[in-house]
Amino acid sequence: MSQVRCITHPEVAIIDVGMPEIGGFEVARAVRLERALDDIVLVALTGYASESDKSRALAAGFDFHLTKPLSLDMQYILAKRADGTLRGIV
Numbered sequence: 001m002s003q004v005r006c007i008t009h010p011e012v013a014i015i016d017v018g019m020p021e022i023g024g025f026e027v028a029r030a031v032r033l034e035r036a037l038d039d040i041v042l043v044a045l046t047g048y049a050s051e052s053d054k055s056r057a058l059a060a061g062f063d064f065h066l067t068k069p070l071s072l073d074m075q076y077i078l079a080k081r082a083d084g085t086l087r088g089i090v
Contacts, residue, residue, distance in 0.1 A: 010040060012077060014066075017046035017057065025060040032061035041077060045070070 013031065017024035024044060031037050041064070044057040049067040057065040064077060 009037070012041045012043060014043045014045050015062075017044050017048065025056065028057075028061040043077065 015024045015027050019027070024046070028042050028044070031040060031042060042062045043064045043066055044060075044062040045066050045068065046053065046057070047068045054065045064080075
């Protein structure tokens, strides 16, 4: 995570939950442990759409859970961040 922090400080990170080497849930938990990244909006991108999948994503630290295929509305996500309504399922 320190490499990410040194290179950039993104406002939003879209993370595929089913990545091959390190799972998206693990990435989300690691990001949430980094104080320097605590204001980043984490978006889970996945083909898993059950209620338990959504709950698991939010519990791991994601702010939003988006299922594939999707039509991404980043303005919506950033507006939610701006008005303080960070967590949700889109």
